[in-house]
Amino acid sequence: MKNVHVSKAEMLKRTARFTELRSSRQAFIDSKIPGHEREIFNVIGRGVTEDTSLNPAITDARDFNLTYVRAEPGKGAALHAHTTVEVFVALSGEWGIYWGDDGEQEIILKQWDTVSVPPGVMRGFRNAGKESALLIAILGGTDAGHVSWTPKVLEQARATGLKLDEQGNLLQ
Secondary structure, X not given: OOOOOOOHHHHHHOOOOHHHOOOEOOOOOOOOOOOOOOEEEEEEOOOOOOOOOOOOOEOOOOOEEEEEXXXXXXXXXXXXXXXXXXXXXXXXXXXXXXXXXOOOEEEEEOOOOEEEEOOOOOEEEEEOOOOOEEEEEEEEOOOXXXXXXXXXXXXXXXXXXXXXXXXXXXXX
């Protein structure tokens, strides 16, 4: 492999400072369903975010997308699936990662614990701790596709006034 030389200016374009990240509290269709409120920070790539206005800090998402999630105790994502692997890393607090058609299975991640969820598995997550906490979500692939939601989540979201367009993006 040939060595690639990158200037400091170019490397700074590939640097995301947490204090400068923009976030969205309405990044997904489930964001207004009680218990699923959370804050999403797109760090590398758009991932599967349904909020088209939430641009990533680093746009060059070759082979993976990285997102930070901040949630209060008991809050997190509703059951959903992806066509790619999704990796969760608990940065702080404790996180329940649940899966199955009805979310009947669950493991608890403590700080720095990591789990890799296979493609096509219905999964969700919640802050299982007692304080606000941060989680990293990494999705495989340059284009991570769109989220597949359970019919129950889509029905609950419609009741909040949120729905998706034909491309899988939030209509606001």
